Amino acid sequence: MQIIHRVSISSTPEIRSELAAMGVVVGASGLVTFEVDESFDAWPALQQWIARRGAVDIVSTKFSKKELGDARWFALEPDWHHGYPQPDEGRLGYREATFEVSDFCEQCGIGLKQKAPFQMKSEPKWGRNGILQLHWVFDEFFVMPEVWRTVFHPNGIGCRPVLDAKGAELKTVVQLVVREEVGVGVEGLTAERCARCGRVKFLPVTRGAFPPPANEPSVRMVKTREYFGSGASAHRRVLVSQDVVQALAAEKVRGASVRPIAVRLDRG
Structure with a gap:
């Protein structure tokens, strides 16, 4: 089972810098969206960042064949x-x-x-x-x-x-x-x-x-x-x-x- 977050937020230089520090690279302008699995090493820090920044976070689950x-x-x-x-x-x-x-x-x-x-x-x-x-x-x-x-x-x-x-x-x-x-x-x-x-x-x-x-x-x-x-x-x-x-x-x-x-x- 994979818990996947589809995160959206308006991109700014500050936002890009904060995300890059956690290993997430996004576009230069406008609304950006990226997906991240909770198995991602930086997920705990990214989870706190999502809450602090008020980013849109849509959660979905991918199940294994078993x-x-x-x-x-x-x-x-x-x-x-x-x-x-x-x-x-x-x-x-x-x-x-x-x-x-x-x-x-x-x-x-x-x-x-x-x-x-x-x-x-x-x-x-x-x-x-x-x-x-x-x-x-x-x-x-x-x-x-x-x-x-x-x-x-x-x-x-x-x-x-x-x-x-x-x-x-x-x-x-x-x-x-x-x-x-x-x-x-x-x-x-x-x-x-x-x-x-x-x-x-x-x-x-x-x-x-x-x-x-x-x-x-x-x-x-x-x-x-x-x-x-x-x-x-x-x-x-x-x-x-x-x-x-x-x-x-x-x-x-x-x-x-x-x-x-x-x-x-x-x-x-």
């Missing part, structure tokens, strides 16, 4: 977001059109429950991808129908249609249906309690493996009961079994990555 191969469950993570849910994206009209909002809190984002098909402006521009997420909707995945037939349907995962803004069913995209929820271990995660509704969510997991389910799921694709996010955004994470991950790899489906869970489950 870590990926040994895991039985994974968090499914998008590699891209395409388009915005409809209708009336400027006023977030998709919320009331797609969700039951009686339990929804605008301050923290918790409580939306889907009641109707998602709407998109038009057929997605897939390119070489076969799975996507929409902007703003971080706990639903959409796939090409053939990806559903070859990867998800054989693993017992359903789908539902996606409509355009006029109510016509789109032909090149379906939404994956995830019905079962599981609790996950949240020890050590940073929690936020909403001042308005009192409910709790956790900051997204970007460092290391994802917390394991408390119990073995009975199906191969589930959502967490717990919410993740920050500010007014909240979503439940989607977890998939090794069977699904292997099927995605076999069909060479692009558009999503996986994060192994922290502990291997011994049951099932």
Whole structure:
């Protein structure tokens, strides 16, 4: 496992000099970005420098083939977001059109429950991808129908249609249906309690493996009961079994990555 930091800051002579003293060489002007692994010899000093300088620090994790191969469950993570849910994206009209909002809190984002098909402006521009997420909707995945037939349907995962803004069913995209929820271990995660509704969510997991389910799921694709996010955004994470991950790899489906869970489950 490698913990990687993508650091961005405005370059100045003083900044360049400080970084060079720690073995990091950056460009002469403008916003500069560099990546560093925590195994880097000067990482302890660089970590203190990032905090002192207020540099933007985006953390990611690269897992070994063995870590990926040994895991039985994974968090499914998008590699891209395409388009915005409809209708009336400027006023977030998709919320009331797609969700039951009686339990929804605008301050923290918790409580939306889907009641109707998602709407998109038009057929997605897939390119070489076969799975996507929409902007703003971080706990639903959409796939090409053939990806559903070859990867998800054989693993017992359903789908539902996606409509355009006029109510016509789109032909090149379906939404994956995830019905079962599981609790996950949240020890050590940073929690936020909403001042308005009192409910709790956790900051997204970007460092290391994802917390394991408390119990073995009975199906191969589930959502967490717990919410993740920050500010007014909240979503439940989607977890998939090794069977699904292997099927995605076999069909060479692009558009999503996986994060192994922290502990291997011994049951099932």
